[in-house]
Amino acid sequence: MGGIHPEASTFAGPIDQMFMVVLIVTSVAFVLVEGTLLYFLIRYRQRQGQKAAYIHGNRRVEAAWTIIPGMMLFGLAVFQYNTWVRAKLFLPAESDALVVGVSSNQFEWEATYPGADGALDTADDVKAPINILHFPVNRPVIIRLESEDVLHSFWIPALRVKQDAIPGREIELWFEATLPGEYELACAELCGLGHYRMRGRVTIESESEFAAWLAELAE
Ligand SMILES: [Cu+2]
Known part of the structure; x- marks a missing residue:
């Protein structure tokens, strides 16, 4: 279908x-x-x-x-x-997954990736440019979703993933991408006048392409 x-x-x-x-x-x-x-x-x-x-x-x-x-x-x-x-x-085991922090605010998405140590919330974390997300194909990804202000909703239609972001809470969701490509991330919760601007670009790519992208960001 x-x-x-x-x-x-x-x-x-x-x-x-x-x-x-x-x-x-x-x-x-x-x-x-x-x-x-x-x-x-x-x-x-x-x-x-x-x-x-x-x-x-x-x-x-x-x-x-x-x-x-x-x-x-x-x-x-x-x-x-x-x-x-x-x-x-049920979330996949964190040892098998890539754990990414995603923070939402009026009116942006900001993703944080683990640095060389492979762990999030450490000194070598890497911040991606606003509204840009990359994920490797065929590996489970766990998103830790947060909101800094109001309700937002993290929606990637191509991945069939949708989760509300709620201020004061950290909510985990997961997916495993199977098809490399460029997809849309949208906010699916009317969150203010700039709601329409909460459009992100999701790139699903091979492990090596993903590693290269992350290494370049970390420089
Ligand atoms: Cu929003």
Whole structure:
């Protein structure tokens, strides 16, 4: 399934599949419900000489329209569970991953990379230029996301990654890119007048290209 965004991470397949299933289920429900509404509007419209009926409700019908959608929602919840757990609950081991700090503010993204010691929050950390992010392909990346002021949302559609940044909290998210290329990072939370400027460029590249980029920054 292609869609408008390339499938550039291990999340892309399962998340697109989940999205499509939810879209189909909700579309069918929408057509059925709105169709019934339209039918009833016409069938029971006001007509000369016809009296309105006084009804107390119908327990069976009410139970049905509560239980059936409830079961459908429960089914969707079960269906998406594995994908949710994989994407959101368990982070890869930090020893296998690249850990990057991303700070957001009105209206910029700023990424901080570990220096030669491989650890973040040490003296040799390397700051990337504003709104520029590079990640290696085929290696898990853990982002430590922070906001310096208001709510922002870290969104890289090609990687199927989206996470709110909340002032006062450090939130970790992860992904593994699978397709080298240049992708867009956007803020998906209306955060002020300059919201539209929070557009970053994400470069997914080979380990050696990534290492060279980082080495050049560290100079
Ligand atoms: Cu923002």
